[in-house]
Amino acid sequence: MSLIDWNKLTITEPPVLPRELLRNFKKGIDGAFRDFSRSYGEALENFFNPLLMFLKWFQDLLVSTPWPIILLIIGGLSWIGSRSWKMSLGAVLAFVAIGWMDMWEDTMATLAIVSVATLLCIAIGIPIGIWMSRSDRAQRIITPVLDVMQTIPSFVYLIPVVMLLGIGKVPGLLAVMIYASPPIIRLTNLGIRLVDAEVLEAADAFGSNYRQKLFQVQIPLALPNIFAGVNQTIMMSLSMVVIAAMIGVPGLGVPVLRAVSNQYLALGLMNGLAIVAIAIIFDRVSQAYGKRLQKHREGDHGV
Amino acid sequence: MVSKVKIKINDLYKIFGPKGESHVEKVKSGMGKPELLEKHSHVLGLQNINLDIIEGKIQVIMGLSGSGKSTLIRHINRLIEPTAGQIYIDDVDVLAMSDEELMNFRRFKASMVFQKFALLPHRTVLANTIYGLTMQGVEVKDAEERAAHWLKRVGLDGFEDRYPAQLSGGMQQRVGLARALATDADILLMDEAFSALDPLIRSDMQGILLELQEELHKTIVFITHDLDEALRIGDDIAILRDGRLVQQGSSQDIVLNPADDYVADFIKDINRSRVLTVGTLPLKKVSSKGITLSNDTSLEDAMKALVEAKKDSVTVVKGDEKLGSISMYDIVHAATRSSETAGEAVTYR
Numbered sequence: 001m002s003l004i005d006w007n008k009l010t011i012t013e014p015p016v017l018p019r020e021l022l023r024n025f026k027k028g029i030d031g032a033f034r035d036f037s038r039s040y041g042e043a044l045e046n047f048f049n050p051l052l053m054f055l056k057w058f059q060d061l062l063v064s065t066p067w068p069i070i071l072l073i074i075g076g077l078s079w080i081g082s083r084s085w086k087m088s089l090g091a092v093l094a095f096v097a098i099g100w101m102d103m104w105e106d107t108m109a110t111l112a113i114v115s116v117a118t119l120l121c122i123a124i125g126i127p128i129g130i131w132m133s134r135s136d137r138a139q140r141i142i143t144p145v146l147d148v149m150q151t152i153p154s155f156v157y158l159i160p161v162v163m164l165l166g167i168g169k170v171p172g173l174l175a176v177m178i179y180a181s182p183p184i185i186r187l188t189n190l191g192i193r194l195v196d197a198e199v200l201e202a203a204d205a206f207g208s209n210y211r212q213k214l215f216q217v218q219i220p221l222a223l224p225n226i227f228a229g230v231n232q233t234i235m236m237s238l239s240m241v242v243i244a245a246m247i248g249v250p251g252l253g254v255p256v257l258r259a260v261s262n263q264y265l266a267l268g269l270m271n272g273l274a275i276v277a278i279a280i281i282f283d284r285v286s287q288a289y290g291k292r293l294q295k296h297r298e299g300d301h302g303v
Numbered sequence: 304m305v306s307k308v309k310i311k312i313n314d315l316y317k318i319f320g321p322k323g324e325s326h327v328e329k330v331k332s333g334m335g336k337p338e339l340l341e342k343h344s345h346v347l348g349l350q351n352i353n354l355d356i357i358e359g360k361i362q363v364i365m366g367l368s369g370s371g372k373s374t375l376i377r378h379i380n381r382l383i384e385p386t387a388g389q390i391y392i393d394d395v396d397v398l399a400m401s402d403e404e405l406m407n408f409r410r411f412k413a414s415m416v417f418q419k420f421a422l423l424p425h426r427t428v429l430a431n432t433i434y435g436l437t438m439q440g441v442e443v444k445d446a447e448e449r450a451a452h453w454l455k456r457v458g459l460d461g462f463e464d465r466y467p468a469q470l471s472g473g474m475q476q477r478v479g480l481a482r483a484l485a486t487d488a489d490i491l492l493m494d495e496a497f498s499a500l501d502p503l504i505r506s507d508m509q510g511i512l513l514e515l516q517e518e519l520h521k522t523i524v525f526i527t528h529d530l531d532e533a534l535r536i537g538d539d540i541a542i543l544r545d546g547r548l549v550q551q552g553s554s555q556d557i558v559l560n561p562a563d564d565y566v567a568d569f570i571k572d573i574n575r576s577r578v579l580t581v582g583t584l585p586l587k588k589v590s591s592k593g594i595t596l597s598n599d600t601s602l603e604d605a606m607k608a609l610v611e612a613k614k615d616s617v618t619v620v621k622g623d624e625k626l627g628s629i630s631m632y633d634i635v636h637a638a639t640r641s642s643e644t645a646g647e648a649v650t651y652r
Contacts (some may be wrong), residue, residue, distance in 0.1 A: 202421035204487070206380055206435040209342030216434075220425045294425075 013082035029098065037164045048170045055169050059250070064104055064201035070108075071095055078281065082288035091285070094277040103252065103274050108126040110241055110251035110278065115174055117237040121181040122230060128190025129226075130214070146182040154179055154243050162247055172249030191216045191225025227290040231283060238279045309358035309490065309522040310379060315388030316352075317546070320345030323386040325438035336545050348374045349546045352388070354363055356539075358519040363537030365527055365569070370384065371546040372526045376494050379524060380407055380413045392490070410439050414483035418495040420475045421492050422467040427465040428454065428613025435486035446485075453481040455512060477511070484515070493525045509536050514589050530569055534558075542566055555583050566585050576602035576638035581619050592616045598626055602638045606631070 005018040017025070062070070071092050078088040098107050132139045152156055165171040196219050203217045219226070245253025252271045259268030318326050318339070326334075326345050336347040349371045356362045366372045376381040378390060381397055390397040392412065400408060415434055422431045432450035435442065454460055457477040467475050476496060497505045506630055513536055516523065527533050533540050534554045541551040542565075550562035558578050561567040583597025593616030596605055605617055615631040 196421070198417055198419050199423065200419040201382060202415065202417055203434075204407060204436050205380055205413075205492075206482075207406045207408075207416040208438055209406060213439065217423065220423070223425075 009302070010029050033160065033163065035125035037160075039274050041164050045162055045166075045170075048165065051173070052075045052168070052170050055112065055116055055173065058116060062108040062112050065168065067099060067104065074281075078285050080289075084288065087284060087288065091281045093298065094281060098277065101270055101274070103255075103271060106252045106255060106271070107274055107278070108255070109249075110238075110275070113169070113173060113176065113244065113249055113251060114234065114241070114278075117176040117180060118230070118234050120173075121177055121184055121233045121237070124177075125181045125184035125229070125233070126188050127146050129185045129229075130192065132185065132189040132220075133192035133218075146185060149178050149289070150182045153242065158243070158247060167248035169249055172244035172247050175247065176237045176244055179240050180233045180237040183236065184226070184229035187225045187229030187232070188222065191222030191229075194225065224294045226291060227286070227293065231286045231290065234282050234286065237277060238275060238282070241275060306360075307358040308355045309393065310356035310524070311389075311391040311394075312352055312354040312356075312378070313389040313391075314351060314353060315375075315378060315390065316350055316386045317348035317371075317378070317383065318345050318386045319348050327387045347546050349378075349385075352546075352548055354541055354548065354551065356522060358522050358539040361516060361523040361525055361536055362529060363525045363533040363540045363542060364541035365530065365533045365536050365540060367528055369545075370543040372528075372543050373494055374528050374546075375543065376492050376524055378417065379490070379492055380409050385475060406415040410435070410486070412488050413490040413492055414486045415487040415494065416476070416479045416483045416496040418498055420467070420472075420479045420499075420578075422475060422478055422482075424467055427464050427466055428459065428470070429476055431467065432482045433603075434480055439486060450481065450485050454478075454486045456484070456515065457481045471504075473500050473508065476500060476508060480508075480511070488522075489521055491521045491523045493523060494598055495526050495528070496528065498529065498578050503530070512536060530573055534573065542569065554578055555580065559583060573602075576606065579637060581617060581629060581634065582621065582626065584629055584633060586619055586629050588627060589618060589625045590616060590628045591618070593618060593628070595620055597621070605634055606638070 003017065003021070004015045009015055016022075038271050045110070073089045073272070074095050076094045078091040079085075095107075098104060128142065132142050154175060157178055158171075161171045165174070199217060199221065200213065203213045208216070241249075241251055242253040242256050245251060245257050252275050255271045258264065258266055308439045316327050318330065319325070320326075320343070323345060326339060326343055328346060329343075330339065330350055339345050339347050352375065354362075357435075362373060364372045374383055378385050379392070379397070381390075384397065385580060397408070402499070423434065426434075429447060429450055432444065432454055433441075433446040436446035436449060441449070441460075451460070451463065454463060455578075457480050459474065459477050459577045462470065462474065467478065468509065470478070476499075481491075484557075497508045500508060509532060512523075525533075525536060537554060539551065540554055540557055542557070542562075544550050544565050548555060550566050552560075555578065557566065558570050558573065558575060561570055579602050580599045581596055581602065584599075594608060594612050596608060598619050598621045600608075608615065609615060609631050616628055617630075617634070618628050619626045
């Protein structure tokens with residue numbers, strides 16, 4: 001059988017697979033994946049069960065914690081991060097406004113999934129980034145994978161995820177992580193590769209071993225870049241909240257979806273702005289923290 | 304006193320490139336750097352290096368950029384692996400060391416100072432200085448005490464809690480020096496350590512190094528491209544050109560007998576009257592006129608002494624022994640003679 005449908009080939013139509021062959025090809029993939037998800041779907045679901053339990057527990061914790069305590073924690077974390085009264089007060093006021101507009105519960109759900117997603121991205125991303133920085137071959141293989149993860153439309157990888165795990169929190173979390181983990185991986189790799197060669201040579205000259213070099217020289221010097229990666233990861237997981245809502249992740253994305261399908265302008269706007277407010281708080285606080293981390297790099301000769 | 308060879312480098316070759324070993328024979332049979340690069344795309348780093356470095360002395364290795372001096376110093380602690388040849392330190396073959404032995408060698412026996420300081424920007428001055436000690440496994444408290452002592456010695460007490468970026472270049476290099484001295488290694492490798500500093504600070508640092516060396520007697524390998532620096536601090540000087548040693552000897556040897564045009568070019572602009580001593584000049588038979596000076600008096604000091612005494616002849620002595628006499632005319636002649644003719648007229652000490 002020919003691989004090109006010769007009847008269709010003209011000067012304006014490019015060569016194309018015969019229709020039947022193409023259909024069989026797609027069917028084959030669909031069938032194979034369906035079989036795969038039938039036989040392994042349950043095992044995978046069980047595998048991710050602890051994660052689901054943890055997510056549920058964390059979300060319940062946030063929702064059931066009295067709101068004044070949450071406000072205290074928000075203000076406290078902002079203070080620890082930025083050391084700025086203005087920023088801490090702004091963060092608290094933003095959350096008061098969110099509560100006042102009756103979006104408290106959804107906001108807590110969003111905070112839960114974003115925190116868990118970010119922590120998992122860091123836990124997985126930093127080691128992968130370190131591995132990538134150590135081996136050019138690893139970098140050659142992983143970089144295109146990251147490119148695909150960042151550019152492929154999220155709906156496309158939602159299909160296999162939903163086929164495997166159904167709808168719910170875990171597939172949502174996976175979708176968020178696929179989208180949000182590349183920056184932390186990339187920037188960890190970049191940060192370590194950018195460490196001054198002479199400083200590394202000095203570490204070698206004083207007889208440092210692999211671990212000492214990694215933990216005492218490379219990671220500390222790469223920290224500003226790694227931190228920029230964490231910041232990006234937080235921002236990107238927040239931007240996935242609405243898409244995650246489509247496969248059953250509770251949070252601020254759910255009312256936004258409802259607003260889209262029913263043309264509720266105010267509802268959409270309010271929840272959208274709540275996401276923006278959280279994003280700005282996270283971004284400013286984490287950036288201020290990152291800046292403070294590397295304050296000693298600025299050459300202020302004064303006392 | 305018998306001087307002991309601390310570092311012995313034999314027939315060292317370094318050819319950069321994926322198949323360096325296969326080209327050693329070609330270089331040995333006379334292939335030059337440009338030809339090797341053109342025909343085999345390998346870079347000739349070092350060739351046929353034979354150098355004995357004496358314990359307790361400062362060995363300067365000098366050359367222009369690209370002459371291989373930084374490559375050579377990195378072979379001593381094996382930051383760069385040689386393509387062929389041997390390196391012995393205290394008669395131990397450095398190239399035969401296992402990874403662990405090499406690590407311990409770097410921790411305890413040889414420390415290094417770098418051109419661009421290579422300090423850890425996220426650590427304070429004190430935390431930088433203890434780096435080598437913590438690699439040795441010294442407890443932090445103990446290490447900090449020892450580091451503080453060395454910081455004081457290089458004139459940095461009171462700066463322990465600053466960060467490197469808050470210090471000037473000269474002060475940063477003092478930290479680099481303190482870090483290297485703190486490990487108590489008996490070999491100190493200094494790779495253009497003062498080249499990045501401005502002239503006044505550089506001279507200051509040279510003074511500190513010489514002062515410390517007077518009591519420490521370490522074996523120091525010092526890389527520089529600055530002849531004045533080499534002449535000031537070097538007990539022995541080796542000159543590298545295109546990866547080959549073109550001359551080695553004392554500063555007097557180099558100034559009096561440059562081995563080729565390259566070396567002659569190097570010494571063209573130096574102040575000869577400050578480097579040469581009266582003992583190195585051809586002396587006439589002893590005459591009792593004039594003043595008496597020791598044989599290691601520089602020409603500059605001799606001229607000054609003659610002018611002050613209003614005499615025109617010097618009797619050169621070594622201890623109690625009278626070596627001979629020399630006239631003011633000869634001294635001025637030797638001090639001002641162009642380097643091209645210096646080698647012919649004057650003999651070795």
